[in-house]
Amino acid sequence: MSDARSAGYDDFLDALEAGEPYYLESSSGDGWLPPREVDPATGARSLERRDLPTTGEILTYTVVNVAGPSFADDTPYVVAVAEFGPVNVTGQVRGMDHADVDVGQQVSLGVGRNETEGERVIVFEPA
Amino acid sequence: MAGVRVAGVGMTPFGKYPERTARELFGEAARKAFDDAGVDRGAVEEVFYGNFMSEVTEQQGHSGPLSADAAGVTAPATRIESACASSGAAVRFGVERVRSGTADAVLVGGAERMTNVSTPEGTAGLAAAADALWEIKQGVTFPGAYSLMANRYFHEHGGGREDLAHVAVKNHANAVDNDLAQFQRAIDVEDVLEAPTVCSPFGLYDCSPMSDGGSAALLVSESFADDHGLEAPVAITGTGQGSDRMALGDRASMTRTPAAERAAETAYADAGVGPDDVDVAEVHDCFTIAEVLALEALGFYETGEAIDAATNGETAIDGELPVNLSGGLKAKGHPVGATGGAQISEMTKLLRGDHVNSDAVADAEVGLTHNAGGTVASCVVNVLEVVA
Numbered sequence: 001m002s003d004a005r006s007a008g009y010d011d012f013l014d015a016l017e018a019g020e021p022y023y024l025e026s027s028s029g030d031g032w033l034p035p036r037e038v039d040p041a042t043g044a045r046s047l048e049r050r051d052l053p054t055t056g057e058i059l060t061y062t063v064v065n066v067a068g069p070s071f072a073d074d075t076p077y078v079v080a081v082a083e084f085g086p087v088n089v090t091g092q093v094r095g096m097d098h099a100d101v102d103v104g105q106q107v108s109l110g111v112g113r114n115e116t117e118g119e120r121v122i123v124f125e126p127a
Numbered sequence: 128m129a130g131v132r133v134a135g136v137g138m139t140p141f142g143k144y145p146e147r148t149a150r151e152l153f154g155e156a157a158r159k160a161f162d163d164a165g166v167d168r169g170a171v172e173e174v175f176y177g178n179f180m181s182e183v184t185e186q187q188g189h190s191g192p193l194s195a196d197a198a199g200v201t202a203p204a205t206r207i208e209s210a211c212a213s214s215g216a217a218v219r220f221g222v223e224r225v226r227s228g229t230a231d232a233v234l235v236g237g238a239e240r241m242t243n244v245s246t247p248e249g250t251a252g253l254a255a256a257a258d259a260l261w262e263i264k265q266g267v268t269f270p271g272a273y274s275l276m277a278n279r280y281f282h283e284h285g286g287g288r289e290d291l292a293h294v295a296v297k298n299h300a301n302a303v304d305n306d307l308a309q310f311q312r313a314i315d316v317e318d319v320l321e322a323p324t325v326c327s328p329f330g331l332y333d334c335s336p337m338s339d340g341g342s343a344a345l346l347v348s349e350s351f352a353d354d355h356g357l358e359a360p361v362a363i364t365g366t367g368q369g370s371d372r373m374a375l376g377d378r379a380s381m382t383r384t385p386a387a388e389r390a391a392e393t394a395y396a397d398a399g400v401g402p403d404d405v406d407v408a409e410v411h412d413c414f415t416i417a418e419v420l421a422l423e424a425l426g427f428y429e430t431g432e433a434i435d436a437a438t439n440g441e442t443a444i445d446g447e448l449p450v451n452l453s454g455g456l457k458a459k460g461h462p463v464g465a466t467g468g469a470q471i472s473e474m475t476k477l478l479r480g481d482h483v484n485s486d487a488v489a490d491a492e493v494g495l496t497h498n499a500g501g502t503v504a505s506c507v508v509n510v511l512e513v514v515a
Binding site: 040120 | 372
């Protein structure tokens with residue numbers, strides 16, 4: 001895997017680590033994660049940075065037992081999609097027993113590292 | 128608009144053939160298609176070849192001309208890549224080429240070599256069908272992505288692992304006598320529920336396997352079929368394609384597949400049929416929940432109501448709408464770049480009456496194939512009809 005930055009993504013993680021996560025809001029009110037030049041739903045070109053709530057709600061999750069090489073030493077781990085205001089974010093649930101993870105769980109948003117490669121991952125923890 | 132006949136189809140057996148290259152697999156499938164059609168390969172004017180991950184498994188890109196070469200065809204050739212919908216899209220490109228009148232004979236299909244790499248490497252290769260930044264970097268695997276959809280489906284609509292198990296049991300039962308299928312072995316619900324967990328709620332039997340295989344079809348115009356005296360009773364009368372946002376989190380719903388809904392709507396309108404006219408369907412059951420989502424997107428069931436279709440026997444071989452009589456991806460196998468073409472091969476045989484399960488649908492006139500890429504960020508639906 002290349003060490004090159006993916007600006008929109010890495011900038012978001014930098015902001016998240018600094019406690020200042022953001023999303024992009026279009027004139028229609030839709031929210032999106034970067035990088036976006038346009039609102040894909042409407043084609044609107046004016047996307048403004050807005051503060052992203054740091055507390056959200058798990059919409060769905062799965063416990064992964066079989067992973068690719070980048071996460072081979074991390075298994076089992078929990079991946080979830082959680083709703084933070086106008087955007088949904090995919091990340092890993094930590095700080096709680098896997099059996100206790102459920103839809104509707106309130107979680108906070110942060111950044112962690114994966115065990116296999118030490119790469120940054122988005123992390124949800126019980127709010 | 129020019130009609131498009133399926134002059135011939137061919138498939139390799141699907142399974143574990145790690146020593147066979149994708150080009151070799153496609154060459155065999157193409158030879159079978161030419162033999163089936165009784166048409167010389169020199170008639171082919173264009174090739175559309177579906178393949179997803181040969182850069183990962185074979186260090187091979189640019190496989191359009193390579194596949195044509197393997198098929199013994201000297202004609203313009205293009206690789207079509209839409210993840211697991213690659214050869215469904217290749218078929219669609221071929222249909223449109225014949226309809227446009229710019230070609231009378233087009234070779235379509237695809238191939239994939241997957242079992243020559245380790246399971247983790249294959250898992251990583253398949254995960255590339257998801258969003259590299261917002262999903263893969265978070266540890267989302269391909270089964271994991273569909274598990275996210277399944278658990279959300281259960282939350283919104285009910286149902287559970289046992290309902291999904293019936294999908295796997297049904298499709299394995301259909302594959303028992305299919306010599307081309309990877310798993311010609313019946314299983315029961317307990318087998319599915321007791322299998323090792325891949326990612327909750329999926330056990331091993333909820334997931335289609337890593338597979339090697341090739342598929343091909345020779346599509347010709349009505350005039351070509353007439354001029355060459357071909358017995359080609361099956362036509363592709365409708366085709367549609369849809370796209371959606373890659374990341375599940377960016378979608379309005381994780382329990383609907385609008386790319387499939389749009390593909391189906393287009394294909395139905397194109398063919399002049401509706402869901403009630405379909406006699407038999409081959410749908411993209413890469414995971415058990417995928418068949419449920421497909422049945423709803425295709426209009427056979429309302430949203431949230433297909434979860435118990437297999438449990439109730441409605442989609443069984445003797446049910447009201449037989450689904451995946453080939454065994455589906457689940458039991459026939461899923462060499463991803465070959466899958467959409469294989470659906471055309473199996474459906475053509477089912478409608479012609481020379482498939483091992485044709486007797487179950489002896490009066491069938493309208494068949495539908497549904498081929499999805501990723502978590503249905505791509506979908507191609509084709510309608511096949513008996514016209515002669």
